[in-house]
Amino acid sequence: MRLPVKLLATAAAMALSVSLAPAQQAPIKIGAVLSATGGASFLGDPEKRTLEMFVADINAKGGINGRKVEAIIYDDASNPNNARTFATRLIEQDKVDALLAGSTTASAMAMIPLAEEAEIPMINFAGAVQAAFPAKKWNFKTPHTDLMACEKIFEDMKKRGFSKIAMISGADAFGKSMRDQCLTVNKKYGIEILHEETYQPADNDMTAQLTNIKNKAGVQAVINPGFGQGPAIVTRNYKQLSVPFPLYQSHGVGTKQFIELATPAAAEGVRLPAAALLVADKLPDGDPQKKVVMAYKTAYEAKTGQPVSTFGGHMYDGLMILVEAMKRAGGPDKAKVRDEIEKTKGFIGTGGVVNMSPTDHMGLDLTAFRMLEIKNGDWTLVN
Template sequence: MRLVFLMIVLTAVLTCAAFALAAEPIRIGAVVSATGPASFLGEPERNTLQMQADALNAAGGLLGRPVEVVILDDETDVNKAVLAVDRLLKKDNVAAVVGPTVSGNSLAVAPKFAAAKVPLVSCAAAEKIVRPVSPWVFKTAQSDRLAVARILSHARKAGYKKLAILTVSDGYGQAGREVLKEAVPAGGFELVADEVYGPKDTDMTAQLTKIKGTAPDAVICWGTNPGPAVVAKNRVQLGMATSLYMSHGVASKKFIELAGESAEGLLLPAGKLTVADQLPASDPQKALLLDYAKAYEERFKVPASAFGGYAYDGLALVAKAIADGNDASPAAIRDNLEKIKDFPGISGVFRFSPEDHNGLDETAFVMVTITGGDFRLLAD
């Protein structure tokens, strides 16, 4: 009798599984820079999305339906990002899109989502992606303003008065520069130098020499690899002892590899994943961060990065919106994304609202320094 009962249960389970597999999949799009200059950001995003899709389907999918994540590579090219989004919206008929990876590409494609009435959850940092708020556009990466606030808080405690900035001329750098030019003087600091470099520049000695002549207390460099590593090396070559802050755009081991010994002693705001094992046990993100880091490294044989975390959060938030609303339509996903509160992710604890489509605050960042070739958490 027991055997018959077990066979009935097994048959029911297999029938449900077969039904779920036969059901129309929930199709979610993703555009990432898996190749090109920003591949160090986009590759971990692609890997993470693949890992998450497998985990979701192994757990039964969503609403009894399998999840299909259609991942396209924009090669860090804005025109290819536009083409990828067009395909996802018009051909693949996705319910939502995660990405793009970089700010310029995200800003370029954002208007398409309002027109299509499909939600976008960007993985890029620029504040302009969600300010002013577009009803259909969200993002998971911490905003530049939050990172700048962390840097200036540290600089204030260190007693610094005169600050210089050195920013890259791409979308990420331009967005950061705007915030820095506003926040530095507003925070009571003197902005003594404002220098810019190109994303393909291989020597920033000229800019650093000008900065050195203004005698700042500290320099803030805003960019993503490889430029900031060049800045770090040129600083050492020029014998500059001035404190150097980097942006959260270099919060990965790749930056330390590129900068080598020149990275020693640098300061930056970083997502908590960077120093997850150093967090107190009371931190609401710690368990998730450690689980994600372990799963990623076991599958891909390389350490997880905060950049992959942006994609993790994007898909996790879309999945939660679908589950909470019991509805996978684009309009329902949008409405339920906006209602998400106190949701621990990789990038922070998300609290969305109609007025805030990033949903993070300054606590999403911690200040770290680079010591002995690794990141070390600094006390608040």
């Protein structure tokens, strides 16, 4: 039996509609390469958990402009070579719309050129200044920089009358970078560096280096640029040797795991610059970040049973900046999303208030850092 032309046309239209529906409803793909295991897992694990949590929450609320979000996550096991391999896979095989990638400075720096070449928006979570400055077209980042950490520490030292210091730095990419950045601004704050020591990422005792520092005449305080297990070992050895000078750590230790590894007794009195997230419940009610950091802290700790770290917060900020940019762009068009990320203004995140520009793809100033001191195994605000 021959069907009427009108019926055939209707059937064809319905078939076409059905065939197009999956494409129209295809999820927005966000690719992530994180150090969920390995030496930098204290960074990557909370980042991964945060991404999974909040992508699920976004989808439960209808997605981005009605489209679901698919997070494709690879674990680089804290290896920059793996990071580069997985970023290539995300770009070339998984065809992701954007990247949230780079738990460490080394991993981020291995992936940034790939994002630039592929012209895909990337937000990284590295601590070193070179992970965002000078600004590259497609690359952005959410954590404070090591240069900012040096300046915040030197500000505090100047207030306390310290002008002659020593440094013990990790030989990893972040440790080297922060050490170098401190040397660019120490004179600005009237700080003289009398002595320097270094250690390797796998070292498990820094007694010899710290003994040299302890015996150096004139030292008033010590900075430890580094991340991972190194700063915890430095802190333990520092206490064991009864080094009499105040110890400052970097923002690379912004997690309760650091205090536990160092032991609360050894960490007592250690100062560091960090995000407001670590002292969320101690912020005054009028603080513009309090609502955001308390909401993230409550959600994360309820879901994971673990205390928040600044590192998971960096992922939260990156994801939300990306999502808001995609909403404003009307979808995942890479060039439009890149432009909208760059236009981010007044975004209140866990790391601070973000105001990006064509020359600043991080958007934080020194006021985003809080100076903290560890007391009785917990973070406290320094006035």
